[in-house]
Amino acid sequence: MSESEDIATPLHELDSEQVEDRVHDEEDRLRPSFVREVLDAVADGDDEAARALVADLHPADIADLIELAPGDERADLIEALAGVVDADVYAELNDWVREDVIEEMEPQQVADLAAQLDTDDAVAMIEDLDDDDRRAVLRAMEPDDRAAVEEALSYPEESAGRLMQRELCAVPEHWKVGQVIDYLRSTAELPTDFWEVFVVGPTHHPVGTCKLSTILRTPRATLVSDIMAREQTLIPVDMDQEEVALKFQKYALISAAVVDHSDRLVGMITVDDIVHIIQEEAGEDVLLLSGAGEGDINEPIFDTYKARVRWLAANLLTALVATTVISQFESAIERLAILAALMPIVAGVGGNAGTQTLAVTVRAIATNQLTASNHWRAVWREIRVALLNGLTIAVLIGIGVTLVLGSGTLGAVIAAAMMTNILVAGLAGVLVPLGLERAGADPAVASSVFVTMVTDSMGFLVFLGLATVAGF
Amino acid sequence: MSESEDIATPLHELDSEQVEDRVHDEEDRLRPSFVREVLDAVADGDDEAARALVADLHPADIADLIELAPGDERADLIEALAGVVDADVYAELNDWVREDVIEEMEPQQVADLAAQLDTDDAVAMIEDLDDDDRRAVLRAMEPDDRAAVEEALSYPEESAGRLMQRELCAVPEHWKVGQVIDYLRSTAELPTDFWEVFVVGPTHHPVGTCKLSTILRTPRATLVSDIMAREQTLIPVDMDQEEVALKFQKYALISAAVVDHSDRLVGMITVDDIVHIIQEEAGEDVLLLSGAGEGDINEPIFDTYKARVRWLAANLLTALVATTVISQFESAIERLAILAALMPIVAGVGGNAGTQTLAVTVRAIATNQLTASNHWRAVWREIRVALLNGLTIAVLIGIGVTLVLGSGTLGAVIAAAMMTNILVAGLAGVLVPLGLERAGADPAVASSVFVTMVTDSMGFLVFLGLATVAGF
The missing domain is CATH 1.10.357.20 (SLC41 divalent cation transporters, integral membrane domain)
Known part of the structure; x- marks a missing residue:
């Protein structure tokens, strides 16, 4: 334990290493003293102090904070942290805790949060609600978002269709690298994160992939079809998430194209969504065996x-x-x-x-x-x-x-x-x-x-x- | 089981879906009938037939094939598949099986294989050898590769220093996006795969990261320091791999910078190397508890x-x-x-x-x-x-x-x-x-x-x- 735990110096007077030391222990867990400090500020009605404490935390840490708070203090904590607890924090929350928290919200609030997320996270947020609540939330969503989430919900639980995001970057195979770069620069509606460009044929079926590093390193006049990797792992939309995880692991994938029953590209799964599955599935055996x-x-x-x-x-x-x-x-x-x-x-x-x-x-x-x-x-x-x-x-x-x-x-x-x-x-x-x-x-x-x-x-x-x- | 299992049509007469069906079962495991077919070809001395069967397989599948072969048929199998079993296959092999296979090789052969791999895979290949064998292999390596591997071996087992690759892409913060792109196009010595560019200060300490998608989408005249993410997860070189894995998972990282005790950038860890660790560490509990x-x-x-x-x-x-x-x-x-x-x-x-x-x-x-x-x-x-x-x-x-x-x-x-x-x-x-x-x-x-x-x-x-x- 570090000394800084006992000293209540305001965070803004500490350098970044001292802040880090006050917030996290050596294993990157939130320190109990820090959790207590935030909860005490909330209990004292000092919302501003609570917000200042957590303002610079990663959404995953804010989610941890909410999980570590006792059940009966969570609602006050979230209210006090209004503006800091955003859609990304909800996406990071443990399923059970999120369900608890979301059940107390108005459908419109949930719909607004879901709208800020990629399809896969929006689906994760909505899929465990009761039928009535889910319908109410879906009704409150914009038609486009709603259609995307409803389509995802039409696939079986724990399938690739639930895990995938519809936002992806696909280009026709006759394009040149320069066209791809111009398209990427001019298009606003791209995923938050993407690491590969999927190359598709005339019927929107995947014919190859092109890593961004390859695109960056290739002259503008080269055809995409000349530099793309033709061997790619396609994920059928109804594949079970455990198999998807094994494929990502076996073939060291960063992202993969999801195809429907007619082999058309319908979504993308990225590895950051898969690491949770790998951990869950591997850790599940000890729980199941016991x-x-x-x-x-x-x-x-x-x-x-x-x-x-x-x-x-x-x-x-x-x-x-x-x-x-x-x-x-x-x-x-x-x-x-x-x-x-x-x-x-x-x-x-x-x-x-x-x-x-x-x-x-x-x-x-x-x-x-x-x-x-x-x-x-x-x-x-x-x-x-x-x-x-x-x-x-x-x-x-x-x-x-x-x-x-x-x-x-x-x-x-x-x-x-x-x-x-x-x-x-x-x-x-x-x-x-x-x-x-x-x-x-x-x-x-x-x-x-x-x-x-x-x-x-x-x-x-x-x-x-x-x-x-x-x-x- | 599919019908094709019983029909010995040569692979080249089948379309790609039929080949896939003959090689893998629904869960992406190699079919016993396919494994047997390859081993029978090897036993019959028909190396060419064996090579033709596996030629199009992913290195991870060839590694699986070697693991699934009985211990006493592995040496013949690998010999028959000369030219197909490359360094990537060795990198994918189970540690115990690889150790077995490598023990039979000349130090120079092992050194040549290691030279084709990124540092992390080269280290994984060499670290479990006996002290004598390891020294012999190191002596047979080129001075540069040898220095890289020896440095990695100086870090504790299962630490970030062993997992990281020294090959990475780092640029100074005063560069413009155009300079970065030109550098990427003109430099041959970049990692096989990379997804982010690390931005470093004058003493080579990391000051931020820049996703390739951001670089692609930004005009050439923009300063890297204006678009980079300043918040980044730095991995100390002696951090335990389990903690590294938890960080990748918690913060949804694709790659992360590894820093030495003076906070200088010394390597990079990518998520594809971490998914194995996540699975191992999560699956380990059931083994340890039992x-x-x-x-x-x-x-x-x-x-x-x-x-x-x-x-x-x-x-x-x-x-x-x-x-x-x-x-x-x-x-x-x-x-x-x-x-x-x-x-x-x-x-x-x-x-x-x-x-x-x-x-x-x-x-x-x-x-x-x-x-x-x-x-x-x-x-x-x-x-x-x-x-x-x-x-x-x-x-x-x-x-x-x-x-x-x-x-x-x-x-x-x-x-x-x-x-x-x-x-x-x-x-x-x-x-x-x-x-x-x-x-x-x-x-x-x-x-x-x-x-x-x-x-x-x-x-x-x-x-x-x-x-x-x-x-x-």
Whole structure:
């Protein structure tokens, strides 16, 4: 923490580095002291002080500030920051927080904000509203903007059609570079940011792309068609956003043309909109595997409850399978209660081994590293890792139990059970997600419950079964 | 699956859509049949056929092909594809596979490949080699390239200095737009791709950036300093790649200037190199939480074993805590073995509830959504969710046990234990990662082991303890 946090010097008396230090911590998060300072100014009714504090912040930081403010202070904060909280800030806000904030606004206000944004951001702002609210906002929009947003909303959720912006720069292939430059200089209606010019044929279908750096470096008399890249990645308008993200990543795209079913150019997706998707989709696996639904800390409590309790209930059912297994061995446990104390070790470590394999397999499938070409190799790989892990852990627990409880037979039983269960865990951890993927399901969604059921039940069955066979 | 898979029509007789369909599946993965076709051609010694099949593929696809080939067929494949497998393909290869392949090459070959790449890709290719091999490759490089790579290697692993390319476009602030355009047209030594021009002051420190679209759209006589954006995100050369990735995402950057300790411009990072990092870092949490280390399916078996067995051994130790707890209740279990059959339900569902909270908390910390400003709110949120979940699951299991086993007291005991354990799980799931983060550790790394220990031990303790108190 820096000293400047404790000194209330007005921001305008600090140099830019000191301001930065007072606002952000080393990891670029807003400092709690800064958040508090702004909220205190708002609570004191000193809107001007609050506005002065945030005036120079990036829209993404103002959005963070609103998210970090307690729910019941957000409305006052936004009111105090009128003029500073613009459309870009709303575009940066977390979906849940934005929904909350927008629900309190008049349709005309929302329509005015949406009008200032590119189509993709306007759609993101409007798509989660209730049907009635959405219709009211759309009615309040200008016909052009409205048509653009309505068209985007006609595509499936999480599809390229929702992500794309209609604003783009397209030129005919018979133009010369000079014409392109003159067109760019004279046309006001271009996207806020663009990095490539799309070259289109007579029916407005894409025939190539031309990076701005190439245009800048080419003499004016050259034909665009002579310098454009003919190989380009076209995104069908109904492609799922996860696939769009994988394409951007695989082919290192900065922007890509979106085409409709007749191969006509209808929009553009830029990489800055995709980095959020890449992060979401990659981070989603840990939430899905744990059964935590969307797992957003801004999600309403009751939605979170509904998402999670389903998986806890599923877990309860699979736990009953393990209970049924154990209850078959009640007489052995009555004779030797230490069996009951040892059995969770076999189930627990097996469960952990299964989760390890599961995590690796799910990520490899999600990143297209694991396909039908190499799935048997992956299974064989997990078997070998499981044999090594199983051997190590079995020896450790076998020796430990033998020494502590003074029974070599019990040591051998738990070692054998451990070895078996870790092998079963490895197989389940790789086969369950591959099977779900093959069946067309998302391997991250239900794998965990299956694998845990297998490792629990097998752990108890093999350990108690072997103990019974060994005469305990 | 498409019909074309079974028809061995030569590729050149197919139109581009048919070729695409034969090579890729709907999710843009190489079809197993195509991979097999290429490998069969190589096995038959028909290198020309193999080259013809892959000639039009993107380097990223050729890299995928090499990764999908079994380890013992890769060397032959690469040899057969000589001339097609170029430096860009090596840059796209998975780290482990590339290391394997490069180890077999002469230092001069590696040096020649590296010379064709931008600094960042050259460094990625060389950094993982053994010290001896790396020195040999560096000695074989041209002095200029060598100096660039050696400087990059002097920065910490996974830092901005390793990610950046030294090739960039910088212009002095007193230049006019026309001068910039003439410079771009006349200079050969520019990066392969660039999207912004960096504007620098007299000591080569960045003073602003200028998007190529802005340059294209501005009259030649305008001063660069009049149109440049003065606000820019500067990346210190030793910043960790995860923070770099968060900055790119937060501020929607396409490229950013990297500065040394004296604030001089030393390199540029572009977003296409960052999307990989974003995906890796976001996907890493699920691997870390499960204790699966790097979790790459191309990692050597023994490395995977070492990474995973550590966590299994840790899990073994924490399982012993649960075992100790249970062994305190041996007499109760001997009297009523059904207790042993029921206790894993309380521990297991509690463990799942803990994992859910853990996953959400770890992701929220990783994406800077959860900071010191709102951590108590997050804890309070988890308590409320846990109360709802606990109540639901406790009622379900309480009624179930009462009906099936005909004991209302046992039903009440397990319901109370379940409620308590889910609440404990929720608290542990949010407090453990927050505590680790506060202590400066990565919350994803060790959280799972702690939380599982807590939910297991508490589950057994509360259930068996209450059962004993209730007189069972």
